[in-house]
Amino acid sequence: MSIFVLFGNYSAESIKGASAKRTEDAAALIRSLGGEVVSGYALLGETDLLLVVDLPDTERAVRASAGLTKLTGIAFRTSPAVSLKDFDRLIAS
Numbered sequence: 017m018s019i020f021v022l023f024g025n026y027s028a029e030s031i032k033g034a035s036a037k038r039t040e041d042a043a044a045l046i047r048s049l050g051g052e053v054v055s056g057y058a059l060l061g062e063t064d065l066l067l068v069v070d071l072p073d074t075e076r077a078v079r080a081s082a083g084l085t086k087l088t089g090i091a092f093r094t095s096p097a098v099s100l101k102d103f104d105r106l107i108a109s
Contacts, residue, residue: 017070019054019097020077022084024065030089038088045083049076065090068097 026034043053051071059066071077074096081094098106 017051017072018074018077019099020069020071020080021095021097022065022067022069022081023063023093023095024067024084024088024090025062026064026090033089041087042084045087046071046080049080049083051076051080 039056046053046069049071051069054068054070056065056067058064069077069080071080077094077096081092084090084092
């Protein structure tokens, strides 16, 4: 499994549909792809939402990002994340 960070931005239309049910539907979509939502936050600033998800691979991360946009109308940017422990190991030479 791999960690991916999804940065979301509301549109005027997508904010109208915000609800606990839509949040659960989004989590269900992640689960249907073999993943789980590790954490999620609403933010102030240029990014409105931040989701940390654990997914099996990049293909499913792409499917999750596109699927969440279709489901919610929220535009997502998705980035793979590397733990600091793994980062330190990777850069050690």
